[in-house]
Amino acid sequence: MNYQPLILASTSIYRRELLGRLKIPFQVAAPDIDETALPGESAKQVAWRLSREKARAVAIHYPGALIIGSDQVALLGEEQLGKPLTHENAVRQLRTMRGHSVTFYTALTLLNARNDEIQTEIAKNCVSFRNFSDDEIESYLRKEQPYHSAGSAKSEGxxxxxxxxxxxxxxxxxxxxxxxxxxxxxxxxxxxIL
Structure with missing residues (x-):
């Protein structure tokens, strides 16, 4: 059994809760990187690159650890939907998404900082949204405030x-x-794990 420390390169409470389901010890560290998409970068490429950059940024401080990096980008047609951060942006995103399907690309990186071995995979999920009203958008946003979730909708809530x-x-x-x-x-x- 490998006894390297496990570090989650994320400040997301959702990622922390998910990793906790595996019942293994881990620490959390903020990756502190610029998450802006590069010109011409696809949603899938953005998620892939950022998950790796997050892991590498944290590995500098934990050279003997296993580092988990993850990033998610939502795609509606050709438009990349990130975290809305504000109520107004969330309203705009949800209005755009209603009645449509959105593809979520979630990239996962595991970096062994001890030997620089890196694994990266992308999970793809397609979510179809109902044709909800503006009143439903406002009600949802007041109750859940998903301003740090790509696409403004938390499926777990x-x-x-x-x-x-x-x-x-x-x-x-x-x-x-x-x-x-x-x-x-x-x-x-x-x-x-078992």
């Missing part, structure tokens, strides 16, 4: 009332940390 269908690789990926993939990655590093 009240946002499920806005959704008509979900399909994809891993339901935990939609929340922000693909645990199915993570278990496989950890096993390759000698970390056994």
């Amino acid at each position: 009240l946002g499920v009332a806005l959704i008509s269908r979900m399909e994809g690789d891993d339901p935990t990926a939609l929340v922000g940390l693909p645990l199915i993939q993570l278990v496989s990655m950890l096993k390759k590093e000698g970390v056994l």
